[in-house]
Amino acid sequence: KNQVEQSPQSLIILEGKNCTLQCNYTVSPFSNLRWYKQDTGRGPVSLTIMTFSENTKSNGRYTATLDADTKQSSLHITASQLSDSASYICVVSGRGSTLGRLYFGRGTQLTVWP
Amino acid sequence: DGGITQSPKYLFRKEGQNVTLSCEQNLNHDAMYWYRQDPGQGLRLIYYSQIVNDFQKGDIAEGYSVSREKKESFPLTVTSAQKNPTAFYLCASSNRVGGGTGSNEQFFGPGTRLTVL
Numbered sequence: 001k002n003q004v005e006q007s008p009q010s011l012i013i014l015e016g017k018n019c020t021l022q023c024n025y026t027v028s029p030f031s032n033l034r035w036y037k038q039d040t041g042r043g044p045v046s047l048t049i050m051t052f053s054e055n056t057k058s059n060g061r062y063t064a065t066l067d068a069d070t071k072q073s074s075l076h077i078t079a080s081q082l083s084d085s086a087s088y089i090c091v092v093s094g095r096g097s098t099l100g101r102l103y104f105g106r107g108t109q110l111t112v113w114p
Numbered sequence: 115d116g117g118i119t120q121s122p123k124y125l126f127r128k129e130g131q132n133v134t135l136s137c138e139q140n141l142n143h144d145a146m147y148w149y150r151q152d153p154g155q156g157l158r159l160i161y162y163s164q165i166v167n168d169f170q171k172g173d174i175a176e177g178y179s180v181s182r183e184k185k186e187s188f189p190l191t192v193t194s195a196q197k198n199p200t201a202f203y204l205c206a207s208s209n210r211v212g213g214g215t216g217s218n219e220q221f222f223g224p225g226t227r228l229t230v231l
Binding site for chain 2: 004009031034041042043044045046049089093102103104105106107
């Protein structure tokens with residue numbers, strides 16, 4: 001069964017600290033993996049995308065890693081800011097279907113305290 | 115501005131009433147999608163459309179209906195047959211449906227929060 005599991009479910013950190021969010025998936029065949037940021041009451045916004053051959057991708061203070069062999073990804077946030085408080089969703093795209101099916105994790109709710 | 119708009123942002127409905135959620139995009143995308151988001155759960159696909167006048171059921175289509183008469187519009191009707199309609203509804207669009215490194219990136223609208231009273 002194609003699944004995407006994220007951990008932790010929620011996380012609280014102090015402003016300026018770093019954190020790492022985890023994503024494990026079983027989707028096969030794999031096409032790409034995206035991390036989205038979703039502010040409360042808003043739609044998700046894409047942060048990074050990685051294909052099978054890529055193992056790291058940065059977007060400002062956000063750095064995503066991918067290990068396609070172990071089917072694991074992480075999102076590292078450096079020097080956190082209050083505006084980083086949001087839900088971070090890992091989304092995996094399958095390959096070989098006409099839908100290009102997306103599989104969504106439940107998200108990690110990050111809260112940054114001053 | 116290019117993007118996806120959803121309206122209204124908040125919607126209240128009495129039990130037994132149908133209600134239609136609007137989704138419009140000016141990105142010239144072929145594919146459009148409707149998702150439902152509940153607290154603590156991942157997004158679940160309701161319906162999707164690859165082209166005008168065509169749409170397909172997703173994982174949780176029961177109690178919902180859609181139409182795709184224009185490329186830029188994909189309205190979702192929540193019918194009285196939907197037993198638990200209170201949720202956050204997200205519309206998305208992509209350049210095309212299918213795999214690929216970036217061709218299927220979905221861009222999301224701001225969402226509509228539906229509450230059934």
